[in-house]
Each structure stands twice: as C-alpha cells, then as structure tokens.
Amino acid sequence: MVAKDWRTLDESDVRVRPGKGSRPRSKRRPKHADAVTAMVTSVDRGRWTCAVDGDPARTVTAMRARELGRTPIVVGDSVSLVGDTSGKPDTLARIVRVAERTSVLRRTADDTDPYERVVVANAKQLLIVTALADPPPRTGFIDRCLVACYTGGLQPVLCLTKADLAEPDEIIDRYADLDLPTVVTRHDAPVTELADRLTGHVTALVGHSGVGKSTLVNRLVPDAELLTGEVSAIGKGKHTSVTAIALPLPQGGWVIDTPGIRSFGLAHVTANDIVTSFAEFAEAAEHCPPGCGHLGPPSDPDCALDAVIGEGEAPAGRLASLRRLLASRAGIDAG
Numbered sequence: 001m002v003a004k005d006w007r008t009l010d011e012s013d014v015r016v017r018p019g020k021g022s023r024p025r026s027k028r029r030p031k032h033a034d035a036v037t038a039m040v041t042s043v044d045r046g047r048w049t050c051a052v053d054g055d056p057a058r059t060v061t062a063m064r065a066r067e068l069g070r071t072p073i074v075v076g077d078s079v080s081l082v083g084d085t086s087g088k089p090d091t092l093a094r095i096v097r098v099a100e101r102t103s104v105l106r107r108t109a110d111d112t113d114p115y116e117r118v119v120v121a122n123a124k125q126l127l128i129v130t131a132l133a134d135p136p137p138r139t140g141f142i143d144r145c146l147v148a149c150y151t152g153g154l155q156p157v158l159c160l161t162k163a164d165l166a167e168p169d170e171i172i173d174r175y176a177d178l179d180l181p182t183v184v185t186r187h188d189a190p191v192t193e194l195a196d197r198l199t200g201h202v203t204a205l206v207g208h209s210g211v212g213k214s215t216l217v218n219r220l221v222p223d224a225e226l227l228t229g230e231v232s233a234i235g236k237g238k239h240t241s242v243t244a245i246a247l248p249l250p251q252g253g254w255v256i257d258t259p260g261i262r263s264f265g266l267a268h269v270t271a272n273d274i275v276t277s278f279a280e281f282a283e284a285a286e287h288c289p290p291g292c293g294h295l296g297p298p299s300d301p302d303c304a305l306d307a308v309i310g311e312g313e314a315p316a317g318r319l320a321s322l323r324r325l326l327a328s329r330a331g332i333d334a335g
C-alpha cells in the first residue's frame with residue numbers, strides 16, 4: 001500500500017471542519033506528563049471504556065476532558081488518561097489526548113445522522129465475514145468493504161463461513177487478483193487458522209446478519225457474549241446502538257465487532273483514492289484526463305490504466321478487479 005497522510009483521516013465528520021485534522025495537539029503534552037496510554041474498547045454516550053496499555057485486565061472508565069471539546073473518540077483510539085486510572089468501581093478517569101490514527105473505518109450516513117462518522121480507529125485488519133451459502137455471498141458487499149480497507153488503511157482478510165454447505169472455489173477465484181488473504185471456516189472444524197491470523201493484532205469484523213459472525217466471535221473470544229451483553233445493557237432503550245466493541249483474544253490482540261454496522265461510508269472516497277492503493281496503476285493514473293473515473297471505455301475512453309496491461313506490467317485480471325471496486329464505489333454515489 002502506498003503511504004498516505006493519515007492525519008487527514010483524524011476527523012470523523014468529513015463534510016465539515018475539513019482543516020481541523022492538522023491542528024497540532026502536541027502543545028498539550030507537557031501538561032499531562034503523568035498520563036497513561038490506553039485503547040478505547042467501547043463507547044457509551046459520554047463514557048469510554050479503555051484498556052490501559054492495551055491490557056484487557058486493566059479497564060478504566062473515562063470521560064472526555066473539557067479541553068478536547070467535541071473531539072471524536074472511537075473504539076480502537078489510543079488515548080492518554082489522567083486522574084483516577086485505578087479502574088476501581090465508581091472511579092472516572094479523563095481522556096486528555098487522542099493519538100493520530102493509523103487507520104479508520106466510517107459507517108454510512110443514515111436518516112438519523114448525515115455524517116459518515118469514524119466508528120473504528122487503528123484496526124490493522126478488517127475481517128470480512130461472508131457465508132458461502134445461507135445467506136449466499138454478496139460480492140457487492142465484499143467489494144465495498146475492500147474499498148473501505150484500501151482507502152482507510154486496513155489489511156482486508158476474507159473469511160468464508162459455512163464451508164459445510166458450499167464450496168469456496170468460485171468466490172476465491174473472483175478475488176484471486178487482489179492478493180486477498182482468505183480463511184475458510186465451518187462450525188464443525190477448529191478455527192485455528194483464523195485464530196492464528198488474528199492473534200496479536202487488532203482486527204475489525206464485519207458481516208451481514210446470519211453469516212455466522214457471532215458463532216465465530218464466540219469461538220474466538222470465550223467470554224464474548226458476557227462482554228457484549230454488559231456493554232449493551234448500559235444504554236438500553238435510550239437511542240443507543242452499540243456500533244463497535246473491542247473484545248480481547250485469549251492469546252493477545254483484539255477483535256472489534258461491529259454489530260451496528262451494515263456498510264461502510266464511502267461517499268468521501270474518490271476514484272483516485274482507490275487507484276492510489278494499487279501501486280502498479282498509481283503512476284499511470286497521473287496520465288489520465290482530469291476527472292477520469294478510471295473505468296475504461298465507454299465511460300472513460302482515454303483512461304491510461306489500460307496501457308499498463310498493454311505493456312505487460314500487470315495482469316488483466318488485476319485491472320478488472322480494480323475496476324470492479326471502482327464501480328462499486330460509483331454505485332454508492334448513485335445511491
């Protein structure tokens with residue numbers, strides 16, 4: 001992946017306040033020299049649960065310090081805490097700083113919220129959970145998740161569940177040109193391969209209802225139901241839907257479940273943002289006409305990406321895959 005300036009991804013609200021992400025925060029640091037670092041594991045209106053030093057055994061409830069104003073703080077954020085960081089019952093620490101994010105996932109805007117807010121920060125990977133049958137795979141969903149990964153700075157991993165019901169070959173072939181790591185699971189076989197891929201990392205999980213995501217989470221995280229239940233109970237019945245929660249893996253690392261997320265927001269993503277993630281095409285795209293959608297003829301007849309294939313610098317399937325992703329984004333724009 002081509003290096004990007006992730007500072008510009010700091011804001012969850014992409015439609016307004018576009019310049020705020022570059023405001024230096026370092027000024028405040030000396031004031032809180034005694035702060036401890038923690039990872040946000042869940043959010044509930046005005047209260048953030050944080051794992052000190054990323055240790056799931058040391059959780060602290062915190063509020064946002066006044067000086068941060070309305071700075072968004074989401075699951076996965078790395079924060080600095082001051083005040084009572086003991087984590088004892090009825091204590092409250094203060095979040096005084098949010099570190100620059102290394103990756104972001106945004107949820108789509110909807111009727112209740114016109115902005116594509118960041119819901120997960122700093123995840124290294126996104127596990128895209130798709131059933132091979134019952135429900136059948138939705139490739140459009142996978143494609144949009146891939147775009148969210150490539151433009152948000154995450155490594156996508158495809159997880160194909162219910163392999164006892166259907167063969168994975170067709171879907172694996174479809175993504176062959178994207179070098180997409182793929183894990184195939186079934187409820188009657190161990191999840192060792194998947195666990196190995198997740199251990200030691202922070203991985204967000206996404207999948208449609210019924211694909212077997214909860215089944216997987218419960219096998220990967222022994223106390224998952226308990227942990228998720230506790231968080232959901234906090235804001236019950238008060239317009240609160242848990243959109244993300246980090247659950248600790250027994251051998252280290254975290255999975256961030258996203259129960260409230262049906263799709264990721266891509267309205268801010270441009271065709272060029274996607275092409276930039278494909279190193280072999282990024283340079284050629286600079287020779288395209290202004291505003292090129294890179295889809296090739298007939299909509300973009302002068303697109304320079306075809307020349308890369310003509311010169312044998314990339315396989316045709318790779319460009320076809322890239323264009324499928326571009327089309328999936330365009331589909332989002334069309335509503």
Ligand SMILES: Nc1nc2c(ncn2[C@@H]2O[C@H](COP(=O)(O)OP(=O)(O)OP(=O)(O)O)[C@@H](O)[C@H]2O)c(=O)[nH]1
Nearest residue numbers: 161162163185186187208209210211212213214215
């Ligand atoms: N045949 C088969 N069924 C499975 C497998 N994994 C899960 N299921 C079943 O699929 C159904 C849905 O599984 P869940 O884990 O609840 O799916 P989910 O994606 O969490 O769905 P929601 O809870 O609605 O979000 C359940 O009836 C599971 O028993 C599998 O590998 N093979």
Ligand SMILES: [Zn+2]
Nearest residue numbers: 288292294303
């Ligand atoms: Zn082009």
